[in-house]
Amino acid sequence: MFPDARGKFERASCLPCILQGHSDDNMPLQKFRYVDHLLPFYLKEEQSLIVIERTQMNNSNQSNTANQASTSVETTPLSWGKSYLMCPPDYFGVFYEINPWMHRENRPDFELAIEQWHNLVANLRHAGAKVEIIEPVKELPDMVYVANAGLVDGQRLILSRFRHAERQPESIYTSQWFQARGREVAELVGEGDICFEGCGDAFPFRGSLLAGYGFRSDLSSHAVLSRLLGVTVHSVKLIDPRFYHFDISFSPLDNRHAIINPAAWDRASNAIIEQLVPEPLVLELDEALTFCANSVVVGKVIVMPACPPRVGRILERWGYDVCVSPVSEFLKAGGAVRCLTLPLDMTISNPAMNYKEGEPKLLHESENVQLDL
Ligand code: ARG
Numbered sequence: 089m090f091p092d093a094r095g096k097f098e099r100a101s102c103l104p105c106i107l108q109g110h111s112d113d114n115m116p117l118q119k120f121r122y123v124d125h126l127l128p129f130y131l132k133e134e135q136s137l138i139v140i141e142r143t144q145m146n147n148s149n150q151s152n153t154a155n156q157a158s159t160s161v162e163t164t165p166l167s168w169g170k171s172y173l174m175c176p177p178d179y180f181g182v183f184y185e186i187n188p189w190m191h192r193e194n195r196p197d198f199e200l201a202i203e204q205w206h207n208l209v210a211n212l213r214h215a216g217a218k219v220e221i222i223e224p225v226k227e228l229p230d231m232v233y234v235a236n237a238g239l240v241d242g243q244r245l246i247l248s249r250f251r252h253a254e255r256q257p258e259s260i261y262t263s264q265w266f267q268a269r270g271r272e273v274a275e276l277v278g279e280g281d282i283c284f285e286g287c288g289d290a291f292p293f294r295g296s297l298l299a300g301y302g303f304r305s306d307l308s309s310h311a312v313l314s315r316l317l318g319v320t321v322h323s324v325k326l327i328d329p330r331f332y333h334f335d336i337s338f339s340p341l342d343n344r345h346a347i348i349n350p351a352a353w354d355r356a357s358n359a360i361i362e363q364l365v366p367e368p369l370v371l372e373l374d375e376a377l378t379f380c381a382n383s384v385v386v387g388k389v390i391v392m393p394a395c396p397p398r399v400g401r402i403l404e405r406w407g408y409d410v411c412v413s414p415v416s417e418f419l420k421a422g423g424a425v426r427c428l429t430l431p432l433d434m435t436i437s438n439p440a441m442n443y444k445e446g447e448p449k450l451l452h453e454s455e456n457v458q459l460d461l
Contacts, residue, residue, distance in 0.1 A: 161366040163344045171218040171433040178224040189422035201417035215389035233427040236288040237262040241436045244272040248286040284309035288333040300334025302326040324357040349376035382424035393424035
């Protein structure tokens, strides 16, 4: 169905001099080997102390006493991430502005966007993922960012409720797609109009749900999610409008590792993540601004929109193969690799936790985070 991506793969254009690598001409997937002596280590003045402390604490070989989980958690792969829904960019463009990255005058190159999207599909499939397609709809240019369509839980989709009117009609088509395939579609029911933007703002991680709020999703959606799923929801407050969805500052890799940008969250949320993620890859602000946290893991391959050298070296040390799949045209509307994909194989609900019906379990900053170790 898709054109062969061979020969169309571009290296990350911003990084050619610091990536030393090889490519197999027959493969769309590129592997890079990172060169230690080229490591830049920045400590930027504008970054908060907490970021610097955590960078030193977590990404050097020092022990992290604050994170008691760090030594005791074996690395096991994510239980999801082998099957994705994607939407071709036939009607993609920047025709309105609903996040700080979107500027109508900075138009995506349509041909390049098509090529980058097909290349991403090829890279995901080559990495071992199944990709299913939802038909694009005219006048819904952001439908390509299908991560925001909802949150899959087994055979059920929890349908999003978009904040902006421009995206709200997408839900009709998402709902139809899932129902046509025999999946149940659950709607968020609560007091008033609760906004929730799907997998863009929520990830299952080590038996609970980590969910962002503040720009697109409402904090009140977390109580509804907890009730629907029967799992603890850890709420993360997003404070930087450039990282308006949680999936731009948090990328789970396995049950031990995640790529994180702490500068996107308030201090209390940082404390929660610090307890939950045994060994984070803490991004510098300039690294985070490449959208490298907006990446997708398929087994041991991490498909990324960009990979700053320090990040690549750490990922490689952790045993990941980095595949850079450029999506420059989609960054113009504020989204990258993760945003363009909706995981179809997530199971979040946990009946074993036996919550009483209607009793949400939410953890905020003041509570102690208990981990299932
Ligand atoms: N233009 C889209 C919006 O503002 C981009 C969505 C990015 N999606 C994501 N999962 N971060 O809604």
